[in-house]
Amino acid sequence: MHRDRRGRLKPTLMNPKGQLVKTRTRTWRLTLSAVAAALITVSSLLVATPAQAAGSFSLNNGHFFVAPPVVYPGLIAPVSAGLGNNSNASAATVTITFGIVCNSPGRPVAESSAQTIVIPPDPSRPAGGSQLTRVAATVAVPTACTKPTGPIPLSQDGYFWVKMTQAGMPDQMKMVPIWVGKPFTAANFRENLVTLTKQNYPDYQAHHQLPQMYRATFEQAGLAIDDPRYGLWWCSKAGVPTNHSSQAANYNAKWEQFFATTASPSQDEILAYMKSLVGLYVYTC
Secondary structure, eight states: OEEOTTSOEEOOEEOTTSOEEOHHHHHHHHHHHHHHHHHHHHHHHHSOOOOOOOEEEOTTSTTSEEOOSEEOTTOEEEEEEEEEESOSSSOEEEEEEEEEEEOSTTOOEEEOOOEEEEEOOOOSSSOSSSOOEEEEEEEEOOTTOOOOOSSSOOSOSEEEEEEEEOTTSOOEEEEEEEEEOOOSOTTTHHHHHHHHHSOOOTTEEEEESSOGGGHHHHHHTTOOTTSGGGEEEEEOOTTOTTSHHHHHHHHHHHHHHHHHHSSSOOHHHHHHHHHHHGGGSOOOO
């Protein structure tokens, strides 16, 4: 033991040469070294390293993969997918391919040509879920794609798929189910709506949400109005004040107003307006 300058007893530490070690100085040196190491560690955590650019599907978008749920043999099906990027700093280059698999005998398949897409960085936090770009293609439904038959009914007749490949990254694939119907015509509209909804209401009309009187205009925008995606069931029972026949003229008049105020509307504008009308009517009996 020894006394410090204030007369307090302190433990005496000797080095191998018999020299007194000043414990206070040593303690301060050790403390400063520990603080410096801690500061380096904290600073490394605060400096965020940008994530590696990696393409992703924009899952924040409820309609990130769009494809017709009802198909028929020979249909040239339009498909599209929204893409994101897991990096805030770097663009991602990916290859996108679409395809179809049918559950009919022989499991016929088809796919689109591959497309190389450059996805810009995602400015949002966290990155990856937002749609930064959208890629579209067409897939020819095989002529052998028919409704499956067998003792055990299947929950779906096949599926569309989209695959993303990127160098150094695992492949990503998403799928949506399909059901096989008939060609999209006005005569087949009700049957195809039954295929889509799995319901067949005798007192309901298969309502064209895109009115047939404007068929040519909708087709110019690339919309097949007899696709059951653009249909819903509307009560047709006599005596119901909100039934289809009593409201059809009013419904068509709203579309007339739309076209009078919107010159050469795009497909997106048409579909947005179609959806805006849904809440204006009572469809049940």
